[in-house]
Amino acid sequence: MAVDPECPVCKTADIVCAKWTLLVVRELDEGRSRFCELERSLTGISPRTLSLRLRELEQEGIVERQQLPELPPRVEYALTDKGRALLPMIEDMRCFGERWLEGEPAVSATVA
Amino acid sequence: MAVDPECPVCKTADIVCAKWTLLVVRELDEGRSRFCELERSLTGISPRTLSLRLRELEQEGIVERQQLPELPPRVEYALTDKGRALLPMIEDMRCFGERWLEGEPAVSATVA
DNA sequence: TGCGGCACTTCACTTGGTAAAGTGGTTGGG
DNA sequence: CCCAACCACTTTACCAAGTGAAGTGCCGCA
Numbered sequence: 001m002a003v004d005p006e007c008p009v010c011k012t013a014d015i016v017c018a019k020w021t022l023l024v025v026r027e028l029d030e031g032r033s034r035f036c037e038l039e040r041s042l043t044g045i046s047p048r049t050l051s052l053r054l055r056e057l058e059q060e061g062i063v064e065r066q067q068l069p070e071l072p073p074r075v076e077y078a079l080t081d082k083g084r085a086l087l088p089m090i091e092d093m094r095c096f097g098e099r100w101l102e103g104e105p106a107v108s109a110t111v112a
Numbered sequence: 113m114a115v116d117p118e119c120p121v122c123k124t125a126d127i128v129c130a131k132w133t134l135l136v137v138r139e140l141d142e143g144r145s146r147f148c149e150l151e152r153s154l155t156g157i158s159p160r161t162l163s164l165r166l167r168e169l170e171q172e173g174i175v176e177r178q179q180l181p182e183l184p185p186r187v188e189y190a191l192t193d194k195g196r197a198l199l200p201m202i203e204d205m206r207c208f209g210e211r212w213l214e215g216e217p218a219v220s221a222t223v224a
Numbered sequence: 225t226g227c228g229g230c231a232c233t234t235c236a237c238t239t240g241g242t243a244a245a246g247t248g249g250t251t252g253g254g
Numbered sequence: 255c256c257c258a259a260c261c262a263c264t265t266t267a268c269c270a271a272g273t274g275a276a277g278t279g280c281c282g283c284a
Contacts, residue, residue, distance in 0.1 A: 001131075001239090003156060008209025009134065009202055016205070017129040019113070019241065022121065035262050044115060046242050051263060072250045075262065082212050089208070090121055092201045093128070097120025100194050113241095113271090131272065147231050158273050163232060184281045187231065 015060055016086060020045055020053050022093070025079065025086050028063060032078035062086065127172055128198060132157055132165050134205070137191065137198050140175060144190035174198065 001018075003010040016022055020042060027033060027041050039050055054077060057063040062083040066076045113130075115122045128134055132154060139145060139153050151162055166189060169175040174195040178188045 003132075003135065008207075008213060009138065009205045010209075011213045012205040012209040013134055017131070019129070020115070022125055023115065026121065036260080039262095044242095046244090047263065048243090048265085049241060052241090072261065085208055085212060089201055089204045092204055093121045093124040095120075096197055096201070097122075097124040100197060101120060101123045148229080151231095156273095158275090159232065160234085160274090161272060164272090184230065 015056075015062070016089065018053065018056065020049055021057065022086070022090055024050070024053055024057065025062065025083055026090050028077060028079045028083065029087060032066075032076045034074055034076055038077070057083070127168075127174070128201065130165065130168065132161055133169065134198070134202055136162070136165055136169065137174065137195055138202050140189060140191045140195065141199060144178075144188045146186055146188055150189070169195070 001014050003014070005011065023042055023045075024038065027038055033041075035047075035050070035054075038054075039045065039047060042050065054063060054065070058065050060082070061080055064078050064080050066078065068074045068076060113126050115126070117123065128137075135154055135157075136150065139150055145153075147159075147162070147166075150166075151157065151159060154162065166175060166177070170177050170189075172194070173192055176190050176192050178190065180186045180188060
């Protein structure tokens with residue numbers, strides 16, 4: 001997926017532009033969470049995609065996977081500092097969406 | 113591609129997470145540009161993808177397409193205000209990339 | 225007159241994401 | 255005691271997005 005491995009913007013885009021990535025991060029910002037909890041709050045995500053995304057994010061050091069030593073063994077995911085460094089982007093996107101994408105999906109001019 | 117049409121973050125992600133989108137925007141922030149110039153500066157993009165992306169971005173009101181009345185008719189693309197509203201995200205991504213993605217693509221721990 | 229540039233489009237192919245079902249381990253209920 | 259359900263995922267088959275290479279129609283220039 002990489003475009004220019006030298007360019008910080010490209011490298012970041014390669015990570016965060018995979019579908020659901022930012023939503024997973026936003027969800028984990030609410031607090032550590034288990035697989036099935038994420039599955040429930042991210043309505044529409046397939047377990048396969050969630051699984052892939054969590055593994056990628058773990059490899060990138062953006063989320064931390066913790067297998068609790070209980071029985072049955074639950075698994076919890078949490079954001080790392082690196083992961084929290086993605087939050088400003090999400091905030092920018094929220095602002096952009098609220099300011100420029102209100103209601104209609106960019107149909108015609110709202111001139112009047 | 114849409115996930116939750118009510119959520120500003122999702123709606124924004126649906127636009128900016130298409131491949132090359134942010135790079136096109138960044139390129140146009142350098143000044144208005146023509147199709148083949150974009151093709152040359154965005155090394156690796158296929159003309160099909162560039163064409164699709166420009167059309168989508170035009171529909172969203174993020175870029176402006178201007179057919180100059182010359183012969184042969186050149187076409188120029190430029191950012192709108194809405195398009196410039198995406199620049200903070202790109203800046204965040206650059207920062208993130210520089211701070212957290214230096215050099216290695218997240219191989220192993222840099223603990224020491 | 226034919227060569228090259230511009231602004232794309234078309235086509236065949238690969239990759240990424242989805243939906244639905246399945247797996248293996250672990251309780252809890254009848 | 256055993257069947258159902260829950261958890262944390264995989265597997266499989268499919269569809270959509272992006273790629274690479276080639277092609278199109280228009281033009282100007284030598």
